[in-house]
Amino acid sequence: MDGQIKTIPFWMTCFSHYISKCLLISIYWSCxxxxxxxLHTIIVCSLYRWYSYADDRIIKQITRKLVEDHQIFVCSFLGNTQWLIHLFRIYGANIGNNVILPDFSSIFDYNLVTIGDHVRLNINAHIVCHTFEQRILKLVPVTVGNSCVLMSGSIVMPGCKLMGNNRLYPFTLVMKNDLLQLNTQWKGLPAQSYVAKPILFRSAPVCDDVVKCQQKSENFDRLSSWYEKFSNIYTNVHELQFMNWGYADLDEHIDDSTGYYSKKLYQQVLADVTLTAQNILEVSCGRGAGAAWCVRTYAPRSYVGIDPSQDVINLCEKLYSTIPQLSFMIADPKTHLSFENESMDVVLSIETTNIFDEIVAVKQFVNEVTRVLTPNGYFLWCGLCNVDGSSVLIDYLTANDAFIIGEKVNITRNVLHALDIQSNSRADFIDRYMQPADQEYCRLLAGLPGTQLYDNMQQGRAEYWRAVFCKKTTKKTPIV
Structure with a gap:
C-alpha cells in the first residue's frame, strides 16, 4: 500500500550495525x-555517490552507518580547514576559493549549494536546501555570492540568493527564495535589511572651532576609556594576551587562541629589521604580550613598553616583571617621551593610528620619535589608513624629511583574514567578560566582522598598511 510506513526488521538493524563496525575496525586496524x-574518506565518498542507486536495504544501512562514523571520527576534526572544503566538493558542492566553514553540519544537500570566493560561515550558521511541506520533500538550490559573511546562528533557507558582500548578523533567518542585493546587511527573524549605525566619527584633522575640538576630545577620551577597559578587564595571561588584529596567510584557517596571528603581525612589522642586542621602544604596548614575545624571541639589549594608562602598565608589570631586559613605564606618546636623545635603535608602533588624528599631536610624536632614535634607527609602524587621505600620521611620516621609507606594504587582505579566523573566539571573550552596554564598542575596537572598521577595510574605504621608516643620519636631533 502506497504511503504506508515501512519498518526495518530488528535483525537487519543489528546485522548492518555489526558489519559496519567490523568494516570500521578493519579500516583503522589495517591502515x-x-x-x-x-581510506575511510575514500570509501565514504565512493559509497555516497553510489548510495542513491542502491536498492538493497542492508547495503544502504551499512553505508549510512559508515557515513555516520565518518562524521564522528573524521569530519569533527576538519572544521575551519580546507580539507572540509575539499570533502564538500567531492560530495558535489560548488565552493570557491578561500572559504571557511566551521563544521560538517554547516551545509546540507551538497550538490545544490553554490558558494563564491572569500565566504565565511561562523559556528552554527547553516545553508539549507530542502524543506518538508505537506509530506513532500522539496529541494531548491542556494547561491551565496563572493565575500559574504554568515554570523553565528544565521540560517539561509532554500531558493535564496546572496548576490555578494552580504552580511547576516547572528540568528538571522533568510526566508525561502529571498534575494539579497549586493553590498547589503541583514538582521532579524525573518531577515530585514539593516544599516549599521557608525559608532566613531572621524573629525577634521584640524579643529577650527570650539565645538569640533570638544567633539574630538570626547571621542578620544571615550576611545582611551574603552581601550583601557578592554586591556585590563581580564588578567589571565592565557586569554586575550594580544590586542592587535593579527596577520594570517591567505591559506591559513585554524582559529588559534594563543596569539599566533598577533605574533605574525609583529613578524610582518619587523620585516628584516633585527632586534637582537638593540634598544627597543614600543609605543602603546597594551597588555605587554607582544613586548614579552619580542624579548623572548629576539633577545634585545633592552625593551621598553610605554602606555598612557596606569592600570595597563600595572597589569604589564604584574604579568611580565620577571623577564630580563623588559620594562614598562607610563608615557603619553602625544606629548613627551622621557628618553635621552638617540637612545633607541628601534621604535615600534602597532595599531596606534587612532590616537593621532590631530596634526599637532602627530608633529609632536614624530619629533619625539626622531629625537630618541639613533642615526639609521628604525621606526616600524602598522595600522589602518583611510583611502580619502584623512590618515594624518602615515601621511605626515611619508612626507617627513627626517625619514627614508624603507618599505610600505598593503596587508589589508591578510589582516581581514586574521580577523575572520579569530572572530568567534574574540566575540566569545567580549560576550563573557564585557557588560552588555560595552560590548558593541568593544567589538568595534576588536575589529570584528560587521563593525564599521572591518566594513571599511572590506569595502575599500580603508586599508591596513605596514611600513619601515629609517631615520636619516643628516637630520639634526633637537636638544632637550
Missing part, C-alpha cells in the same frame, strides 16, 4: 591512525 581516515 592505522594516519592512513585510516584517508
Amino acid at each position: 592505522g591512525l594516519g592512513g585510516g581516515p584517508i
Whole structure:
C-alpha cells in the first residue's frame, strides 16, 4: 500500500550495525591512525555517490552507518580547514576559493549549494536546501555570492540568493527564495535589511572651532576609556594576551587562541629589521604580550613598553616583571617621551593610528620619535589608513624629511583574514567578560566582522598598511 510506513526488521538493524563496525575496525586496524581516515574518506565518498542507486536495504544501512562514523571520527576534526572544503566538493558542492566553514553540519544537500570566493560561515550558521511541506520533500538550490559573511546562528533557507558582500548578523533567518542585493546587511527573524549605525566619527584633522575640538576630545577620551577597559578587564595571561588584529596567510584557517596571528603581525612589522642586542621602544604596548614575545624571541639589549594608562602598565608589570631586559613605564606618546636623545635603535608602533588624528599631536610624536632614535634607527609602524587621505600620521611620516621609507606594504587582505579566523573566539571573550552596554564598542575596537572598521577595510574605504621608516643620519636631533 502506497504511503504506508515501512519498518526495518530488528535483525537487519543489528546485522548492518555489526558489519559496519567490523568494516570500521578493519579500516583503522589495517591502515592505522594516519592512513585510516584517508581510506575511510575514500570509501565514504565512493559509497555516497553510489548510495542513491542502491536498492538493497542492508547495503544502504551499512553505508549510512559508515557515513555516520565518518562524521564522528573524521569530519569533527576538519572544521575551519580546507580539507572540509575539499570533502564538500567531492560530495558535489560548488565552493570557491578561500572559504571557511566551521563544521560538517554547516551545509546540507551538497550538490545544490553554490558558494563564491572569500565566504565565511561562523559556528552554527547553516545553508539549507530542502524543506518538508505537506509530506513532500522539496529541494531548491542556494547561491551565496563572493565575500559574504554568515554570523553565528544565521540560517539561509532554500531558493535564496546572496548576490555578494552580504552580511547576516547572528540568528538571522533568510526566508525561502529571498534575494539579497549586493553590498547589503541583514538582521532579524525573518531577515530585514539593516544599516549599521557608525559608532566613531572621524573629525577634521584640524579643529577650527570650539565645538569640533570638544567633539574630538570626547571621542578620544571615550576611545582611551574603552581601550583601557578592554586591556585590563581580564588578567589571565592565557586569554586575550594580544590586542592587535593579527596577520594570517591567505591559506591559513585554524582559529588559534594563543596569539599566533598577533605574533605574525609583529613578524610582518619587523620585516628584516633585527632586534637582537638593540634598544627597543614600543609605543602603546597594551597588555605587554607582544613586548614579552619580542624579548623572548629576539633577545634585545633592552625593551621598553610605554602606555598612557596606569592600570595597563600595572597589569604589564604584574604579568611580565620577571623577564630580563623588559620594562614598562607610563608615557603619553602625544606629548613627551622621557628618553635621552638617540637612545633607541628601534621604535615600534602597532595599531596606534587612532590616537593621532590631530596634526599637532602627530608633529609632536614624530619629533619625539626622531629625537630618541639613533642615526639609521628604525621606526616600524602598522595600522589602518583611510583611502580619502584623512590618515594624518602615515601621511605626515611619508612626507617627513627626517625619514627614508624603507618599505610600505598593503596587508589589508591578510589582516581581514586574521580577523575572520579569530572572530568567534574574540566575540566569545567580549560576550563573557564585557557588560552588555560595552560590548558593541568593544567589538568595534576588536575589529570584528560587521563593525564599521572591518566594513571599511572590506569595502575599500580603508586599508591596513605596514611600513619601515629609517631615520636619516643628516637630520639634526633637537636638544632637550
